[in-house]
Amino acid sequence: MENPETPFVGTGPLDASFDLLARQEAADQALTALRSDIAEVKSRLDRQHRADSRLPLGGSTSPQSSSFTENYLRRGQEAELKSLTIGAPADGGYAVPTQLDARIAERLTAISPIRAIAQVVQTSTADYRKLISLGGTVSGWVSESAARNATATPSFAEIVPPSGDLYANPSASQQMLDDAAFDLESWLAQEIATEFGRAEGAAFVSGTGTNQPSGFLSTPIASTADATRAFGTLQYLASGDAATLGTAADGLLIDVVMTLKAGHRQGAVWVMNAKTLSAVRKLKDADGAFLWQGSLIDGQPDRLLGYPVVEAADMPDVAAGATPIAFGNFQNGYIITERFGTRLLRDPYSNKPFVNFYATRRIGGQVLDSEAIKLVKIAAS
Structure with missing residues (x-):
């Protein structure tokens, strides 16, 4: 007598065919679910890319730059900067991320005519010095085995381009900052570069050399x-x-x-x-x-x-x-020195309801040759 609780398991060709079809149907369902998951992930990535692709100068936003923009520039959360900056100067402010600083430098070169044609040197300190040879070395012709007489000692001049802190202070309303569609990085880079370009353009031409570059017409x-x-x-x-x-x-x-x-x-x-x-x-x-x-x-x-x-x-x-x-x-003929890195201080108090962004950059310049x-x-x- 058969046990009613025991399922019938067939062993013939027809039973094997049904089993194969069942497994194929299960595999198709799993593949369909996997494709749906992949499409959903791709859709999320596309939406995130469109939200973060507000970069008119090309490139992508680094996590450091994005965190700096969203947490500090938009919301003023200074605690977020502890792991992002190398420290603050005595008068406050933070070194902006490389991504934003590169934007400022690129636009500055396009705006400032003398910067675009002069020699630009990035320095890590405020005191840059360069030795210029004034000639004086004497050469001569000798045979293969003849003695070589000592030549005259060359003379040098030391170039120390005078420098100063160049600053800009663009303002934005809090409503602009709260708008997620507002490209804060691009706007800030444009505003800072425009002010820097206007001021340094005059200094490279006719600067006095006192707390600013010495212009070539001041030579x-x-x-x-x-x-x-x-x-x-x-x-x-x-x-x-x-x-x-x-x-x-x-x-x-x-x-x-x-x-x-x-x-x-x-x-x-x-x-x-x-x-x-x-x-x-x-x-x-x-x-x-x-x-x-x-x-x-x-x-x-x-x-x-x-x-x-x-x-x-x-x-x-x-x-x-x-x-x-x-x-x-x-x-x-003309050298421009700049201490690498723009310093930025977010100031929401001096010009309420606007937020000021006080940016500084140390720049020097002098006739080289x-x-x-x-x-x-x-x-x-």
Whole structure:
């Protein structure tokens, strides 16, 4: 007699076929569930990517930068910064993450005309020094077995670019900060870079050297040639007229180019403001051809006598005694030093209901090689 509680287990081919179909159906159901889980995870990642992809300069937000933005910049939670910063200066503030600092530096280069053509050095200390060789080493020719006499000892000059703390203080309302769609990092980088660019652009041209860079137009000038002029003094060529560029301005500009040493002419540029550019663009050579050569390629600068022209709003206008035109290799001729890292202090109290972001950056600058830059001076001689 059969036990009713014992299930029938078949052993024939038909039973094996039913068993195979049941297992295949279970596998299909498991695969369908797995695909659904994968689609859900992908959907979450896509939503997160769209929420975090507000980066106009490219790249992705690092966890450090994101935490700094969300916890400190938006909400003012300073406790979150203990593991993110290297410390705070005496007057408060924190070193911003590398991601945000790189944004500021990139936009600053695009805004500041002299920074874009000069030599920029990142330093870890406020005191940067550089030795410049003034020549003096004597060489000679000898035979293979002849004695080598001692050569003269080269002389050096030490360059210590004066520097100062450059600051910006953009403001945003708390309502803007609370808006998740507001790209705080991009806005902050743009505001800081714009203020920094405006201030440092003037300092690199005519800075006094007291708590700020020493501008190249603040450097002593003389009309003597490179071989006889004192180190650290720029050479100028007079326009031949006490108040204008003179009637022979085309020949003057050619003389300026040829006065610069051949090695410095590789990479040299013209620097002047818009008003001076307007006057220079009207100049013609003896055959009636314009000296100015407009660029035929998008993104490439216009050229004057074959060399790029950089417009710097802080250059002086054409006037008696002014030096409105500079020509030279600024990579060799002018050095900009900056202590790496922007400091930032969130201040919600001074300008309520707005939140101020007080940013500082230590920047210095000075003429590096006084033979690499030439000036045009508005003077009779």
